[in-house]
Amino acid sequence: MHYPARMKLARIRHAGEAHWAELDGDTLHLTRSLGGPRTGQSLPLDPAALLAPAEAGKIVCVGRNYLDHIRELGNDTGDLPKEPGIFLKGANALAEPGGTVTRPDWTQNFHFEGELALVIGQRARNLTPETALSHVAGYTCGLDLTARDLQKTDLQWFRAKAADRFCPLGPWLETELDVRDLRVQTRVNGEVKQDSRTRHMIFDVPSILTYVTRFVTLEPGDVVLTGTPEGVGPLQSGDTVEVEVEGIGTLVTHIG
Template sequence: MRIIRGRTGTRTVWGEVEGDTVHVTAGMRGERTGETVPFADVTLLAPAEGGKVVCVGRNYLDHIRELGNDKGDLPTEPGIFLKGANALAEPDGTVAYPDWTENFHYEGELALVIGTRARHLTPQNALAHVAGFTCANDLTARDRQKTDLQWFRAKAADRFCPLGPWLVPDLDPADLRVQTRVNGETRQDGRTSSMIFPVVDVLVYLTRFVTLEPGDVVLTGTPEGVGPVQPGDTVEVEVEGVGVLRTRIGPVA
């Protein structure tokens, strides 16, 4: 099943996709209302709204190495940073190249959206609180990440988190292929089985000190192969079992 959030006419709706038909639901995990809409008539939006975006940094060893952060011991717990809801951007959208960076990077990732309030999760119940899995592009101003006190500007600026195209529930995140292509050329090709901290461990860790609310997003880290994009580039993030998130990089703004 695919769960979508989209715009039809002047309305924003949630729905479940079957074939060419969207069955409108009463919210992200609500019951079907009985209304249907042709999928072709829906403009997809990021499949999350409001809430916070919790991100795991340096969760793949090869990515740690490529950034030169492997001089000491490996992390013993997930490294966490935040984006806000302002960072969410729709699938098949355009993100302007910021005029305050000279080194704008893609980072393709598996993401998940929380479905039910989550606190003090256990390995046994963690995935039951996930509404679905999706693709994310953790856009990063790499030069500002290195110079700023915190990563807020580098990671959490407006539209720095394209998300989508939809949610897929009941997906096993343990060993999924995560690829990123720029203008059709593969730049990242990893598997979630290479994560230092698997998805379940991340959820258990986070909910020891943060309550995750329905609609919150968790980004799980990026494999090696990150790199710069330029105005005019098209970035595709593909997660096995989910689909493809496509983002165009617009002119400098």
């Protein structure tokens, strides 16, 4: 998929249905599909109507992609990872920007992890570093919510990472963005908790996509989370989490 110029693409709920739209200032122009032609209908931006900007069949996540995060979790006892560590979330994990995620009562250590996310625009298999980014529809902010205690006890990270609404995403997609050196910041109740740059990733975005598509075909609408930097920590009911990625905007999530 190729876009003629940088634009913001949003997914919204309008008249009881989900629609894609192009955001121009404070005006939403409805489109026939993700990145498709405009329908001719427009409406004012209503943040409350925004949905997660993806129609994901799967969410592929990269763990331990920043050295400082590896260190803070005590996983730096050996050499640096030689290949990305990946795990999955399902579409059930998506949550809208500005929404509320209920703090689960089955975890005693509920953590935030802010990161750069991307949404696939065209079918991707056996990509190369040179072709990888041409398959991306756009970039957005992601919040990888984690039950840290269950991550340490379970055979797989299914409960810890893939529970309902454990992946807020948004607020929209930026179609053209140089992701090599973007600031990624997470704030909880206004206090900065994470503050790093994508240049500190162990595996950059083209490398991640090249690796993942050796094993898994990525379909349009699928989401890839690229890893979180140092500073993760616990969340309590009543907290507000903001994930801001330079050049994109801010994803706000309330913990209920």
